[in-house]
Amino acid sequence: MSNDDWKRQAAEQALTYVEDGMKLGLGTGSTAAKFVELLGAKVKAGLKVVCVPTSEATRAQAAALGIPLTTLDETPALDLTVDGADEVDEELRLIKGGGGALLREKIVAVASDRVVIIADNSKLVETLGRFPLPLEVVPFGLAATEQLIIKLAADTGCEGEVKLRKGTDGKPFVTDNGNHILDCAFDAIEDPEALDDSLKLVPGLVETGLFLGIADVGIIAGPKGVEVLSGIEIDFEEDE
Structure with a gap:
């Protein structure tokens, strides 16, 4: 399987956190776009949600899929945000902003009761900083x-x-x-x-693109399957 497949697996797992009637924050980037795509299919099938996008690119994708949109001015408190990351460490500290949307991403994340981060296992690191x-x-x-x-x-x-x-x-x-x-x-x-x-x-x-103490759950997909992390210690040994 490819990184693209793992991104989709992580996005699929994140969908299990979404409930009817929720107010959602929609992240930016290639992994978050997988989640938006899957959410669009759920909305088409009858799921009722309203969403705040973290970038104009995400807004355009969500609107094209028929996902109901709002703003933080209209809906200042969100139930859940699902977003990607450029790096994730064992304490769920993140580097974000590779797509240039870090400010809106952080504002939306902090306005949310829970933040779920989705990524493929290449984004998992012992020490932040390899990604600029x-x-x-x-x-x-x-x-x-x-x-x-x-x-x-x-x-x-x-x-x-x-x-x-x-x-x-x-x-x-x-x-x-x-x-x-x-x-x-x-x-x-x-x-x-x-x-x-x-x-x-x-x-x-x-x-800054440092997201510290913001993520509640990390969903990491890779060769070993899908891991759901909550700031626990991670085994960084190489896969056999």
Whole structure:
């Protein structure tokens, strides 16, 4: 089976958490898109839900599938959010933002009673940081913001290349909120909480891609099947 198959398996498992009448948050990214696709089929079959998408891309997909949509202004408290992750560690700490939707994803997740993260097993890591950490920043004063980020990150033991994300057109990537993304190749983030606290001192930084203490359940699919994690210790030994 491929990573794509495992993503679908994780999404299928997440559907078991959805009940009729729920208010849902819909994540962004390739794995979350599998969940939205499956949810659309359930809605077509009669499931009653109302959903808040975390990006314009997810909004377009959900609308095309006939999934009823709302906003956090209209529905400020959600029952459940299902989203993907770029990295997940054994304590269900996450790196998110590879798709550029980290700010909306975090706002929606925090507005939810429960957050279920779905991923294939390639996203499971012992230490966060192999995937470059995305930071959403305002365009104004970008060079000064970047310099301060580098300094404060180094103070917490995180060093590496910090790059402005570019779009396919070669121009700076622009989020749905009109901001930019800095991708930080720290390789290993030994103390995510300290890094997150430090970075939030930067005035030009809107939000970090560290999702700490937010996920309630992780559904990880891979060669061994589907694992449902709740912040318990994970065996990282290689598959035989």
